[in-house]
Amino acid sequence: MTTHPTAVAAHRGRWPALAALLLGEAMNLLDATVVQVAAPAVHADLGGPVGDIQWFAAAYTLPFAVLLITGGRLGDIAGRRRMFLLGVTVFTAASVACALAPAPGPLIAFRAVQGAAAALIVPQTIGLIKAMFKGEETAKALGSIGPVMGLAAVCGPVVGGVLTHADLFGSSWRSAFLVNVPVAVVVLALARNLPEDRAPHRPALDWPGTALAALGTGLLVLPLIGGDLRQLPLRDWLSLLAGLFVLAGFARRQRRTARPLLERSLFTRRGFPAALVTSTAFFAVTNGLTVVVVLQLQLDAGTGVLAAGLSLLPWSAGLALASWWAGSRLVRRYGRRVMPCGLGTLLAGLLAAVAAYRTTAPGHYPLALLPALALVGLGAGLFTPAFFTLALHPLRPHETGSAAGALNAVQQLGATLGVATLGSVYLSGTGGHTPQTACWAAAALLTVAWAASRRVGAEERP
Incomplete structure (x- = not known):
């Protein structure tokens, strides 16, 4: 029996194609955090209120989160490859526009365009992987998503710090x-x-549902960015309540409409809703903590942008090492038991960070923070491969688009909420105790992730 040359070429092209998907996803997730170290330099160059520092990140992650489910649906309808290519093209053009932005307002607007384009790219990954791979190779390919996502998210500030400090051709933060x-x-x-x-x-699109999700999320996030969480004015409390009310309306519509954004079958198994809660809380911790660390180093400890970026290398190294170890061996052998081990290690890192800040004099570099960040990276690296393998394992073909969009959406929503809440906890305080308070808030969010993760994979084994 002779194999057709076209089939052989397609078989050989799977791994370069997988590399394209992972690199595209890494590029988008990297951009979610790449400005976190560069943001003070951007603010110093372009001016504007200090709250813009948070908006440089949130303007990207908010539309990214809100439009991911719709992006997944568009892939289901128009073709996942087509949406992937369109998203990469628009994302590239928006990146150039960000680099040329003359003021904070245009930069924030172009960041929103980047986020919308990223929402077309990322949800296509799982569907295309399942179309290219079969059997055990599918699990191996899907298992590569978690480490890539986690590593890209943490490497963003390092890359941003290195590029901003390098000042290539006088470009500063624009590079x-x-x-x-x-x-x-x-x-x-x-x-x-x-x-x-x-x-x-062919599924249908729920544009009113998308609008409700965008409005509700925006009303929740807007008062949290740049505000003093201890003294929120009445209008901000009304905005938070209105956001909850609109999101409740969105949930009600999803239950009743004939064309929901999410496949209802996803919620017939208790593991998927638990995965959404777990992902939201976990990525709120990791993204919010990154912002707190880099802002404290630059605004309080007086380090430069390069030193702030390089200070996250222990986190990145721990994440890379633990992700590889968990993805290649631990998850296969121990299954869902790897998740609480990862969260426990991350909590140990948070407590070590609190001790590092407490024992460091104001205005000095917290050297003891480096091993604490290594522990945080090890914990995150243990958790992410196990979590994504277990959350994605039971998906059926018709659930792929909306499930991928939902998981990525809550990741970015968690990132937005983490930047808003933990960043505001830090910026609204005074003195050296504010990073400690932010770490305790992160620990509280981590307990939410732990409680929800107990249901993820309880019925399905990798």
């Missing part, structure tokens, strides 16, 4: 956006190996 251009060129070159794929049955 943190221009770096996306060559990366996107590589992604587009590798993407020629991607097959076209769409849902077997």
Whole structure:
């Protein structure tokens, strides 16, 4: 029996195609955090209120979160390869526009365009992987998503710090956006190996539901950014209540409409709703803590942008090492038991960070913070491969688009809430105790992630 040359070429092209998907996803997740170290330099260059420092990140993650489910649906309808390529193209153009932004307002607007384009790219990954791989290779390919996501999220501040300090051709912070251009060129070159794929049955789009989700999330996030959480004015409390009310209306619509954004079958198993809560809380901790660390180093300890970025290397190294170890061995052997081990290690890192800040004199570099961040990275690295493997394992073909969009959406929503809440806890305080308070708030969020994660994978084993 002779294998057709086209089939052989498609088989060989799967791994370059997987590289395109992972690199595209890493590029988008990297951009969610790349400005966290560069943000003070951006603010110093462009001016504006100090709250803009949080908006430089939140303007990206908020539309990213809100539109991810719709992006997944568009892939189901129009083709996942087509949406992936369109998203990469728009994302690249928006990156160039960010680099050329003359003021904070345009930069924030272009960041929102980047986030919307990222929402077209990321949810296509799982569906295309399932279209290209079969059997055990599918699990191996899906298992690579978690480590890539976690490592990209943590490496963003390091990359942002290095590029901003390097001041390539006098570009300063602008090179943190221009770096996306060559990366996107590589992604587009590798993407020629991607097959076209769409849902077997054409789903419908729920535009009113998308609008409700965007409005409700915006009303929740807006008062949390740049405000003093201890003394929120009445209008901010009304905004929070209105956001909850609108999101309740969104949930009600999803239960009753004939064309929901999310497949209802996803909620017939208790593990998927628990995965959404777990992802929201976990990524609120990791993204919010990153903001607190880099702002404390630059605003309180007086370190430069390069030192602040490089200070996160222990976190990145711990994450890379633990992700590889968990993805290649631990998850296969111990299954869901790896998740609480990861969260416990991360909590130990948070407590060590509290001790580091407490024992460091104001205005000095907290050297004891480095091993604490290594513990945080090890914990996050243990957790993410186990979590994503268990959360994605039971998906059916017709659930792929909306499930992928939902998991990525709550990740970005968690990132937005983490930046808003933990960042505001830090910025609204005074003296050296504010990073400690933010760490305790992160520990409280981590307990939410732990409680929800107990249901993830309880019925399904990898």
